[in-house]
Amino acid sequence: MNGGETVVVTGFGPFRQFLVNPSWTAAKGLKVVGLGERIYVYIKEVPVSYVKTQKTIAEIWQTLHPKFAVHLGVARGSSVIILEQTGKNSGYRDKDVCGFCPESHCCLEGGPEKLDSVINMRAVSKEFKQAGTDVIYSRDAGRYLCDFAYYCSLYHGQRRAALIHVPSSGSLSSADRLVPLLQTLIQTMLDQLEDL
Secondary structure, three states, rough: OOOEEEEEEEEEOEEEEEOHHHHEEEHHHHHOOOOOOOOOEEEEOOOOOOOHHHHHHHHHHHHHOOOOEEEEEEEOOOOEEEEEEEEOOOOOOOOOOOOOOOOOEOOOOOOOOOOOOOOOOOHHHHHHHHOOOEEEEEOOOOOHHHHHHHEEEHOOOEEEEEOOOOOOOOOHHHHHHHHHHHHHHHHHHHHHHHHH
């Protein structure tokens, strides 16, 4: 990547049984290890709130103008890393930590039903799976705050975003194993972005 460019990495705040959200722990770890010498890593904890998430994501793209944004979310009960290809606009029916759910059940009224990342997540997951890593590809991010944030970011960032669901159990849920793997995954995505 040319010149000192910004990559945003977000993780979510506490919700349900996660008093410290593993996605935020991973984001903080990525800030420490970095993504390369010419990349500034900006991290942001996103509250598990539809209203605050929408505002935060829009502000990130309007004020920081990052090259790329990576949103980390936790996949409850999962022991693998899940690379999400698609953000969905509608179908949001679960309440956030404030007890709120969008009245329209969507991210952006009148917006496209779905948006795909410019990154080919299937190719990235295949590369890592062939190397023996527990990384899988998905087109359904779950229609909760992770999916909501992802769609908003894909919309505001001209699809230059990724959503990675991190495991909540198993050996990869340890930050010592997870952070270096996320670092390599994101660097692979950035390389792919340069080739577009």
